[in-house]
Amino acid sequence: MLPMTGAEVLDYDPDPRGRRSARQAVAAYYAARGVRLEPEQLVLTTGTSEAYSFLFRLLCDPGDEILVPAPGYPLFDFLADAECVRLVTTPLVYDGAWQLDLATLEAGMTARTRAVVLVHPNNPTGHYTTHAESDALFAICRRHRLAVIVDEVFLDYPLQSVAAADAASFLARPTDIPVFVVSGISKIAALPQMKLAWIAVAGGESVEAASTREAALERLEVLADTFLSVSTPVQVALPQWLAQSDAMQERICARVSANLSALDALLAAQPVCWVSRLRAEAGWYAIVRVPALQTDEELAMMLLERGVWVHPGSFFAMPQAGWLVLSLLTPQDEFAAGLRVLLEAVAQQASEQERDQARRR
Ligand SMILES: Cc1ncc(COP(=O)(O)O)c(C=O)c1O
Numbered sequence: 001m002l003p004m005t006g007a008e009v010l011d012y013d014p015d016p017r018g019r020r021s022a023r024q025a026v027a028a029y030y031a032a033r034g035v036r037l038e039p040e041q042l043v044l045t046t047g048t049s050e051a052y053s054f055l056f057r058l059l060c061d062p063g064d065e066i067l068v069p070a071p072g073y074p075l076f077d078f079l080a081d082a083e084c085v086r087l088v089t090t091p092l093v094y095d096g097a098w099q100l101d102l103a104t105l106e107a108g109m110t111a112r113t114r115a116v117v118l119v120h121p122n123n124p125t126g127h128y129t130t131h132a133e134s135d136a137l138f139a140i141c142r143r144h145r146l147a148v149i150v151d152e153v154f155l156d157y158p159l160q161s162v163a164a165a166d167a168a169s170f171l172a173r174p175t176d177i178p179v180f181v182v183s184g185i186s187k188i189a190a191l192p193q194m195k196l197a198w199i200a201v202a203g204g205e206s207v208e209a210a211s212t213r214e215a216a217l218e219r220l221e222v223l224a225d226t227f228l229s230v231s232t233p234v235q236v237a238l239p240q241w242l243a244q245s246d247a248m249q250e251r252i253c254a255r256v257s258a259n260l261s262a263l264d265a266l267l268a269a270q271p272v273c274w275v276s277r278l279r280a281e282a283g284w285y286a287i288v289r290v291p292a293l294q295t296d297e298e299l300a301m302m303l304l305e306r307g308v309w310v311h312p313g314s315f316f317a318m319p320q321a322g323w324l325v326l327s328l329l330t331p332q333d334e335f336a337a338g339l340r341v342l343l344e345a346v347a348q349q350a351s352e353q354e355r356d357q358a359r360r361r
Pocket residue numbers: 046047048049050073119123151153183184185186192196197
């Protein structure tokens with residue numbers, strides 16, 4: 001329950017970084033995951049969008065550039081536009097698993113580049129940035145004097161086991177370059193409507209890194225103080241929501257895993273394998289490959305007419321046509337029923353296309 005009465009809630013004594021008790025609860029959330037973080041390293045925001053907006057203002061002047069791997073979270077375009085920052089995408093490559101193309105990423109850097117944004121694990125590809133990749137990325141960013149912003153909203157939702165170091169928060173990956181981790185309760189506690197997220201400012205132990213971190217925190221504090229946007233009741237409730245989030249996460253993980261297994265079973269049962277899925281290590285989504293007989297959007301609209309909601313891959317900047325993104329959060333019976341409609345529709349279209357081609361030959 002959201003407390004709306006009581007001395008704590010009615011008292012207005014704002015701390016620009018967020019109430020200390022709320023920041024302590026976030027630090028405890030990280031401590032439970034083996035990450036040491038001081039409440040002083042945190043700034044609370046009303047959502048990750050506000051966190052991004054603060055970070056883009058902190059790191060960029062108008063016209064500066066941020067590098068973002070694609071496919072990825074579609075909101076970045078809008079967030080960057082709103083701050084007059086240019087978003088430059090750099091491709092992720094898939095070869096049985098997703099990975100950063102670090103050479104292309106570095107080639108995409110210009111004198112105006114200020115930061116690289118990663119989503120770890122990524123939405124919608126569901127892959128973690130491995131420890132080896134982050135080490136190599138840190139070296140590149142050190143050379144170009146860039147910061148790294150890492151969105152970890154899906155970190156608590158593994159779908160298959162990977163090396164612990166690869167699934168670990170970036171807050172547990174030592175570096176001297178500025179690293180800003182963004183997360184929040186929309187996914188951690190499944191409470192998107194409560195609007196609470198945070199920026200955790202990492203950075204190494206060297207004197208230079210510590211002073212960069214303090215300067216960033218002071219500037220973020222001014223930005224946060226300008227808005228004081230996180231409401232008191234939500235901050236008061238945060239420790240309880242975080243304390244209860246394990247139970248919610250278990251239920252979500254169970255449903256997402258069950259849906260992934262149902263997807264695999266239905267894909268394996270196709271008489272002809274028109275649809276396949278990509279490896280997913282974490283998160284709430286599955287990417288499926290379908291025959292590219294029309295644009296992803298046309299296919300999504302056709303399925304919508306049959307009562308099935310899917311995301312077109314182009315929505316997440318998938319490289320070509322023929323990709324759909326499925327939410328694994330759907331109730332299990334609805335997911336299986338929707339999937340049957342999808343498989344039937346795709347098989348029907350693909351076999352009609354084959355017959356047409358045979359007739360023309
Ligand atoms: C990668 C990623 N970050 C952030 C969010 C949203 O977070 P918030 O509700 O805190 O703005 C989403 C929502 O789907 C997301 O996919």
